[in-house]
Amino acid sequence: MNQTNRALNRILLFLIGLVLLAVGAAMVAAAASPVVGDVWRSTSEQLESGLLGAAQASPIGTSGVSWVIVGALAAIVILIVLLIVVLARLGGGRSRSVLQSSMDENTLGRVVVKDSFASDALTHSLASRGDVVSAKVTAAEVQKETVLHISVTPQRNTSPRVIALEVDRLASNLAVLTGQDIPTYVSIRTGLRARLATEHRELA
């Protein structure tokens, strides 16, 4: 779970796919059919003369370099930078502060629940069970809300129902203890470790 912009992923994939499909189809059609080939020829000749005309019409001083070429270069650089930004922004959204500001003040004093308390308590209770291979608790930021993610890898052949009920119970207990009911989601996973941690080697 992260904050990758999935809509952007799909829009980019769609646009790039559409362009590639169009170019590929045009190449096939132009090579296979004389009619389409003529259209290709006349279009690209128009394109060439249009671009050359534009380049000659917009010289930069007497250098022989055209604004059109500089503009094309600038557009390419901007596009490259934008795409790199898109790649660099992938992921993110993990938050380390679980139950950070939980403070209770009463006559006896103040109780501060530390960052890692929630995850430690849950992980420990789960890991001490025989039917759990590994457990991990992380926090994520979803739409500006903290969401607790409990990831459990049970022993192979363990009922996910049993695990789900147990995790639900533990999370409810924690919510009562800390007085904070953080939205929680549980994922029950298979993994290599789950497969190795059992006497059954068959694929199920």
Next chain:
Amino acid sequence: MSDRVLSRVIRRETHSPRTVAMAVAVVLVILALIYVGLEIVLDLLSQPALLIAPADALAQLADVPGIQPSGTVIGIGVLVAIVGLVFLVLSLTPGRLSKHRMDIGDRAVIVDNGVLAASLAQRISDEAGIPRDHITVGVAHRVVDVVITPDAGLPIDASRVRLIADEEMAGYRLTPPVKTVVKIAAPKEQEFSR
């Protein structure tokens, strides 16, 4: 409030983000752009082109349909179109991951299909007394396939297995609900019968 957040989480956890495909496509585009930019810069500096100068490329574009053999152009075109089609399909299909949602407790529970399959197989094995390695379970988005390969001469009561499987699957309270299909395969060849 948190219901909205959790349903978003469930959607994101059960569907592919398409990040890898997007990254591949974007890197391809970046490489192509770098190449074109490089050729333009080399041309501006009056240096020899890497492959072809921009003006020549533009001029030769018109000759593409006439390149012989025409199979080369068609082949490259088909290749490009296929890559484009793959990206298009990836961008439009839901990209469901092999996971299900369980409605247990008031928390969002997402379970890998493999966990469901292993658990169901174990339950059938325990209840029906069939050896665990004779049971193969496949969990798909809407259907669960239980295939039992019995030993020769040992009849299996398919309806009983179906009952057990249905009961176990009902206990998982999956969304979307899945249908259970039980198949009895032909008996395994015994070692000594060869």
